[in-house]
Amino acid sequence: MITITIDNKIIQAEEGKNILQVAKENGIHIPTFCHLDGVHDTFSCRICVVEIVGSKKLAPACNQKIYDGMVIHTASPDVLSARRNIVNLLISNGQHDCMSCEANGDCSLQSAAYDLGIHMPAFKMESLPEQIIDDSSVMITRDNRKCILCNKCVTVCSDLVGNKVLSVGYRGSSSEVICDYNDGMGESSCVQCGNCVQVCPTGALVSKKSVGKGRAWDITKVRTTCPYCGVGCQMYLHMKGDDIVGISAVEGTKANDGRLCVKGRYGYDFVRSNDRLKTPLIKENGVFREASWEEALTLILDKMNAIKKESGPDAFAGLSSARCTNEENYIFQKMMRAAIGTNNVDHCARLCHASTVAGLATTLGSGAMTNTIDEVKDSDLYFIIGSNTTETHPVIGMNVRQGLNKGAKLIVAEPREIPLAKQADLFLQIKPGTNIPLLNGMMHVIIKEDLLDKEYVNSRTEGFEELKEVVKEYTPEVVARICGIDSNDLVKAAKMYATAPTASILYAMGVTQHSSGTEGVMSVSNMALLCGNIGKYACGVNPLRGQNNVQGACDMGALPTDFPGYQKVANPDVIKKFEKAWGVSLSDKKGLTATEMFEAILEKEIRCLYIMGENPMVSDPDSNHVEHSLKECEFVVVQDIFMTETAQLADVVLPATSFAEKNGTFTNTERRVQLVNAAMKPIGDTRLDYEILIDVMKGLGYENSFTNSAEILEEIASVTPSYGGMSIDKIQEDGIQWPCLDKDHPGTPILHTEKFSRGEKAIFKPATYRPAEEQPDEEYPFIFTTGRILYHYHTRTMTGKVDGLNKLSGHSYVEMNPEDAANLGIAQGEIVEVSSRRGKVNVEAHVTDTIEKGVLFMPFHFEDGKANLLTNAALDPIAKIPELKVCAATVKKN
Template sequence: MEKSVNSVFVNNEEVHFEQGQTILSLLKKELGEDSIPTLCDVSNLKPFGSCRVCSVEVGLEEDGPTKVQASCHTPVMQGSHIYTHTEKLNRLRKNIVELVLTDYPKEKFAADNPKQNELKKVALQVGIDMSDVRYLPGANHLDRQIDESHPYMRADLSACINCYRCIRACDEVQGEFVLTMVGRGFENAVTMGMNDSFKESDCVSCGACSQACPTGAITDVFDSKTNDATEVTRTICTYCGVGCNLDVATKEDQIISITAPYDAEVNEGHTCLKGRYAFKFYDHPERLRSPLIRKDGQLTEASWDEAYDYIINKIKLIREDFGPNAIAGISSARCTNEENYLMQKFIRAVVGTNNIDCCARVCHSPTALGMQRAFGTGAATNSVIDIKYTDCMMVIGANPTVAHPVTGAKIKQAAMKGTTLIVIDPREIELAKYADHFLQLRPGTNVALLNMMLYYIVEEGLEDKNFIDNRTEGYDDFIKNIKKLDIDAMESITGVDRNKVRAAAIAYASAPNAMSFHGLGVTEHSQGTFTVQLIADLAMITGNIGR
């Protein structure tokens, strides 16, 4: 059989692979998601290789000598031969699972649903049950106490198999480092914080650990992975603008739990406290169940037909008496684009006025206008996915870990991995402790501080002259005004040491690729539009547009 470029043989059948691909990812693609049993592998976590259940045999020639390797973190090697279900592997996998079961609650295993409990699923997959365990009862951890101290999280570590998935999720997904492993050997155990309870730890209730746990040793008050929901519906979270995908589990038209799908490109199995657990409002006793019409000073329930008739009659009456401009419509940024389109169409085409507004205008019109002046459009020039590729991040007037937690976690992860982070904010937000440069300016002095950064970029000769000459206009007038700046006055206005500003400016301008994030701390000021224009100027003067 002739070998082709980037080809490998799986059970003596030639298949093609991508450079850098792991054996497990190749096998899942070629043989199916459940073709290889795993216990420590999760799609949104880095390969770890602690359970070894995913082991395969790898050789350099057909039916030649082979070596057992963990497929989750072993890269595919050109021309190699991979065997997935040999007798040797079957014995190995069965023995690994058998050892795990010696320290797992029998009653729980019997009650576990293999569709919800991955240990039970893998045990059945490799052909072993509790009755097949050959080892005599010995020391175990089945007496560990259940931790129910937290408002949302639960821990029953008697069912923990030390796969490290919860710890890695807390680290790699949320970046909180709340969970860790203590002890050695038989004393090895997952713990929260400084050996605290869940409630006493710094847990932010994102639920990443619960979703990652294969056995339910860590779960939540809604039993998100083990409940008896009859239907799951994919939807999009409306709490913030990140757009996280959510899988909503329901039974008899009641929401049972919410999880984050691993195949969602936006959030990849991650969501925040609000997205995962704050759903009880949908059925709150105080939620309106029908329209209300004020009669004799009191709001009284009415049918939809009554409400529509009332609204139509009132609109007609006001328009006839005072004209269409006496009527205005306000829509919501939480509505869909289609709903907002229909709302403005109704106000303009049916009512006959342009008095239509939206809450987003108050928050984001300075951004739209500032970027329109700079670039000709009010749209962003970067995507969140660029966090993976940037060399420098500047966060100004925003608190992403609170306002947009999933994106905030990605920024935090990048900073912890070495990406330069500049934080500009009057408050010492969470990201400040990860920042290389924290500029704690006085409220309302964004324009002065950004002008200082532009001044130092010019003074240090860090402009991207090629980009400026070919892609910008008005630079000569701009530079004259920047050079006239009174740095003493700017330093006094902002309350930030000029040397700190200079260092941050050099870091931003020297980075091969830099990107910026701004929020309402920038836009909800009288000078919000000008601040956005200056942020755009920083990007243009350093050529950080379109890459």
């Protein structure tokens, strides 16, 4: 620490910081237009100049490092004169009509002019260059007449987001910010994330959705957690009364540090959609009618109590929700277990990361992301397999691109040429369903070339000899034939991964959604252990969870084999613990998984299905089978915010609240428990999910005393060791990563640093290659695979209500290779029929060389052209996850 003086205030400060940082930390305002915290400064605006005693010239505070004894004046006559000149030049060199500008009241240039007493520009330009407003983007308007060339948008786009769309074009007085090769923003490679809008200090970049919705002084900001993917971005809801009129990212946070994707920033229209469920509905003679809460709950309870009396608790099954809070998921599984008496409870993790939970729990002892989102940007090498990271987890994709900007290496193993593949040092375009041979082949090379971390393997693992024996058969030549890649590329990939100082593996459902998904996850773990890349900073095995609270729903025990905290229902001590905590006898019988429930309905084992916030009619494989099961089920209750495809088949539909109307917590993909804060009153006659469930439990004879979500979190902490230290007060700022064992525990950013959750050592669990259950044949000659896209989320229950997102991508499609299209006489944009053994759909053909010959890809989000009508329900025998990523299909012209 050193001593400096700013404006006659003596300050102790950390050596190496710049003047702007120290001033900000000590509440001293220095204006700036171009500065971005944590990013190199462009020094382009010069508005932050200060006077340093002993120096002959003014210095930019953002670039001047402090030194012991430094004396600084931030508002001397020379400083103020310089700033006035800068501001006068800027407002004279553009069209800044504050009264009509959307940034009025939230403009750094306006604030600086006001502070400096500038009412009119001091200079008059003879003529200003004609600059046309760019209105081509769906989400953003650009008005270069208001641009002050601070470069913040360029810096954010290039250095923090990594898209590199924006740059400064032309020279001298003609300079302006352009998109790509001076394209319109809507025709450029811009993904419309809006991060440029957030940092713009003037009204040069504005969000179209916020135009005319309120000025800065009309707006109240409420911090909460994004309801979309598992990144858990922190955001402010901009509220004007009870309406959301905009969203901005919270800066300086661990999960997203001031960045959002297009869905997080602009996908909020669903909250106020006219399609929101606003009152309970009861189906009579195949038609829904409105009902009161009393009537709906009475019907539900009469039916549930009768079924329980006649058939017992195991005649019930429940699907909890990865989109609801931890507290709501906790109450849901408690309802199923304590009020009904069954372990037949599950949720959509069964369809995405059940194999992660099973696989990593086996090898490491904990089925969760080992490291943090923030440290991803510091890795020396990324191995991305089975994840389209920049589209499905865009902010984590931004961290990867930051790392690439710093010189990190990238290996991508994917069936499609995803956006990151274009930036990869090595792209392995593997055949769908061949992850295990690829990983075994890489480990074969690592062992053969003696590149493994022997000290780590000897001291921290067991089972190496078995692994060595299995992978010896997977030579580069063998693997190349199976995977459809070059054997030399396999060798190169293995050497790159094994020799990197730090290496992070990122994977998602391209690894998990297979009949061998659990073994695929364990193979990922094997390779990380082999090279000593677990328990270290910027390394790890990092499964990217698909939904906002899928990690939390698992943590809360919305699983048929696990109480909260992954405490097993088959363990007598666990049963006794929860019987004491809940005051009721509990079942130790393993429950049915989500994928088993629908078959059990057809076999008349399940008579009542209670679904909270899930839409299996679109998300589950073999949709025709799901539909048949729901229609056959004696009594179906759906609790949701919209009349989903699943809700349409229910007997009773209960209207719940959205994330913007509730308090509670979500747990993101890095195990970080973060707050969800209500910003508005519940719409119509909707009710909070946990309040509905508590009323149902009461009607079933089980009383709870909870009055708010904070009280539920207290009970969660009391019975869940990994959440033992969690409380609303403790997670206020940046949340806490579990395990957090008690009130004094700081949380755990990196797992397995000293010992593994399963014990002192991790274990290698080698796997042999098993082809997907369904292979192409003469009748169905293509491999069919599915995935997600940037502009939509899950079954589009929410994003499908957002006009802008639908304009960017509003319909289903199938991607196919140009050679396949030519052979079948199929042209770009033509409607084609795609079929499998389970059904057929009509969709638009997207002919692209990003996909290999013989492979078809469809996004699974859309009801029109429903991909999951085609997918195979074959199950992983361990995790019971369906093989959504591979089946046999064919395509033909209509």
